[in-house]
Amino acid sequence: MAISLPSRYLPEPADPQAFSTxxxxxxxxxxxVLMINLGxxxxxxxxxxxxxxxxxxxxxxxxxxxxxxxxxxxHAFILTRRPRALAPRYEExxxxxxxxxxxxxxxxxxxxxxxxxxxxxxxxxxxxxxYGNPSIADALARxxxxxxxxxxxxxxxPQYAASTTxxxxxxxxxxxxxxRNQPELRFIKRYHDLPGYIDALATHLLRHWEDQGKxxxxxxxxxxxxxxxxxxxxxxxRDCMETAALLRTRLGQDGHLIHVSFQSRFxxxxxxEPYTEPTLRDWARQGVxxxxxxxxxxxxxxxxxxxxIQMQCRDAFLEEGGIQFRYVPCLNDDPQWALSxxxxxxxxLAGWLPGSKSKL
Ligand SMILES: C=CC1=C(C)c2cc3[nH]c(cc4nc(cc5[nH]c(cc1n2)c(C)c5CCC(=O)O)C(CCC(=O)O)=C4C)c(C)c3C=C
Ligand SMILES: [Fe+2]
Ligand SMILES: [Fe+2]
Numbered sequence: 555m556a557i558s559l560p561s562r563y564l565p566e567p568a569d570p571q572a573f574s575t576x577x578x579x580x581x582x583x584x585x586x587v588l589m590i591n592l593g594x595x596x597x598x599x600x601x602x603x604x605x606x607x608x609x610x611x612x613x614x615x616x617x618x619x620x621x622x623x624x625x626x627x628x629h630a631f632i633l634t635r636r637p638r639a640l641a642p643r644y645e646e647x648x649x650x651x652x653x654x655x656x657x658x659x660x661x662x663x664x665x666x667x668x669x670x671x672x673x674x675x676x677x678x679x680x681x682x683x684x685y686g687n688p689s690i691a692d693a694l695a696r697x698x699x700x701x702x703x704x705x706x707x708x709x710x711x712p713q714y715a716a717s718t719t720x721x722x723x724x725x726x727x728x729x730x731x732x733x734r735n736q737p738e739l740r741f742i743k744r745y746h747d748l749p750g751y752i753d754a755l756a757t758h759l760l761r762h763w764e765d766q767g768k769x770x771x772x773x774x775x776x777x778x779x780x781x782x783x784x785x786x787x788x789x790x791x792r793d794c795m796e797t798a799a800l801l802r803t804r805l806g807q808d809g810h811l812i813h814v815s816f817q818s819r820f821x822x823x824x825x826x827e828p829y830t831e832p833t834l835r836d837w838a839r840q841g842v843x844x845x846x847x848x849x850x851x852x853x854x855x856x857x858x859x860x861x862x863i864q865m866q867c868r869d870a871f872l873e874e875g876g877i878q879f880r881y882v883p884c885l886n887d888d889p890q891w892a893l894s895x896x897x898x899x900x901x902x903l904a905g906w907l908p909g910s911k912s913k914l
Contacts (some may be wrong), residue, residue, distance in 0.1 A: 563734045585677040585906060586702030586737065587670070587899055588693055589663045590722040591710040591854060593683030594653040598644035603637035610685040615721035617821075618783070640857075647860040656683070658854035658886040659710060665892025666708075666899065673896060675907070678702055684718075690725045697737070704738045706902050708895065710853050712751055713793035714744035715779055740902050746793040747800055750894025754885055755850055756804045762846070762882050769844040769880065771811055771837065774798050775863060776851040778816035778825040791826055797850055817849075817867075818858045830863070831870050838874035845871065848882040853891070855884045 595606040611617055611632065617624050644653065651657040659681055667679035678700045682693030697705055709722045723741055730736045745751055759772070776794045784791045795814065802809035817830035830847075837845065847867065849859045864881040871879045885891040 562732060564732050566733070566735045580703075581701070582703040582738075582906075583701030585670075585675060585899075585903060586697035586700070586705035587666065587677055587679040588690070588697060588705055588707045588726065589659070589666065589679060589681050589710055590690060590707065590726075591655060591659045591681070591683055592718065592856075593685035593687075594655040594856065595644060596652075596687060598641055598648045598653070600637040600641045603640050603644065604633050606686050607636060608633055613685070613717075613721055615724065616717045618780075643861045644857060646865070647857060653856070654860055655854055655856035658856075658884065659683075661887035662710070662854060662885075662892060662895070665887055665889060666895045669889075669892045669896035670899065673900070675900070675903075677899075684722050684725055690722070691729050694726070694729050702737060704906050705740070706899050707739060707741045708899060709742065711851070712744065712748070712853065713746045713776070713790055713797065713851055714788075715790040716783065716788050717779065719743065742898065742902060744789075744793060745898055746797045748894065748898060750891075750897055752797070752800045752804050754888060754891040754894055755801055755848070757890060758885065758888065759805070759846070759848065759882060762880075766880065768808065768811070769846040769878065770842050771813055771845050773830065773833065773845055773847045774801070774812060774814050775817045775830040775847055775849050775867075776814065776826075777818050777849075777858060778829070780821075781824045781826055784826065794851065801850070817862060831867050834867055834871040834876070834879075835874045838871050838876035841875075843876060844878035844880075845876065846880045846882050849884060852884050854886055859884060 593606065593610065595602040608628070611628055612621075612625070614621060617628075647654055649657050651660075663679050663681040667677065670677040670679065678697060680688075680693040680696050682688060682690035684690065694705075707723070707726050709719045711718045711722075714720075726739065726741075730739065774797075779788065779790050794816075798812060798814045802812045805812065813833070815828045815830040815833045816826040819825040819829060834845065834847075847863055849863060852859050859881070868879040868881065
């Protein structure tokens with residue numbers, strides 16, 4: 555008799571061993587690593603940006619007001635205006651290979667792949683974007699097709715936030731919820747205090763100073779969050795402040811140069827303070843002449859760093875009398891950073907490598 559299966563579960567490839575009475579142990583395949591970043595439009599055009607923003611801003615982890623009110627506001631006001639305003643801003647930063655967020659995220663995942671391979675680990679690294687392309691579902695399907703039955707999920711956000719990390723986890727588990735034969739999954743929550751991360755940031759700054767000298771102040775500009783979300787228990791603010799404190803310590807006598815601010819406010823609510831652009835304007839008005847701005851919460855350059863910081867914030871600082879504004883790029887394809895990420899992945903492989911004992 556034919557058994558009909560609920561169609562919500564995705565069909566798995568035919569398995570010749572499925573009904574064998576004494577099958578040999580199944581090879582769990584290479585270690586899968588799923589690196590997840592936010593996502594970005596496919597093109598710097600209003601229709602492509604509209605599609606991207608519609609998906610991004612319909613995520614209830616990002617906009618936490620009742621969807622029936624929000625969808626009216628989103629479609630009546632935001633998606634009718636914002637895409638056209640953003641198109642020239644994306645166009646200004648667009649690279650030959652596409653949006654910088656995609657290009658640098660791809661380079662970073664390739665770097666992690668090479669680092670793991672060079673350490674003798676049979677791994678397959680894939681990049682998935684929470685919104686847009688390449689999707690998390692497609693990246694997971696590629697890992698499954700490569701035979702990966704054990705997957706480490708690595709969100710590309712050192713500091714945990716529900717609106718970034720948790721929604722990435724939700725998306726992976728939603729995909730797994732539709733699988734008949736699920737892979738074993740491990741999730742990396744945060745790495746805001748990882749010595750390799752702090753070291754990569756410090757080396758980045760020191761190298762920059764070697765070439766161009768020190769500024770009067772360094773501003774670490776993190777992406778903001780609604781203040782309410784932190785009051786409700788999101789550890790993001792604490793994570794950001796801890797990253798800053800560790801970097802200060804790592805820089806020794808230059809640590810006092812470091813200050814913190816929050817950028818990219820969206821909507822009318824109060825967000826984490828101090829805000830980046832007003833801070834830079836205040837500093838210039840107070841007589842600070844030379845600043846470096848680094849965005850440690852973004853591991854890959856994107857609209858928020860290349861346009862908002864490197865262009866808009868530079869203009870604001872110079873407009874108020876500042877003389878020298880230097881934007882320090884994100885870690886992007888830095889090989890030291892790729893090695894640190896590969897090490898971080900390795901700490902999550904206990905019991906998965908031949909000869910290793912599970913510490914779980
Ligand atoms: C790095 C961590 C990020 C957090 C935390 C974050 C929270 C957050 N963002 C919005 C709204 C927008 N963010 C936008 C762009 C954007 N945001 C991040 C990262 C974080 N966001 C990145 C890497 C990017 C760049 C994408 C790119 O294509 O380069 C945008 C789109 C641009 C714009 O319209 O200004 C919006 C909108 C909210 C509401 C939020 C937390 C609640
Ligand atoms: Fe954002
Ligand atoms: Fe922005």
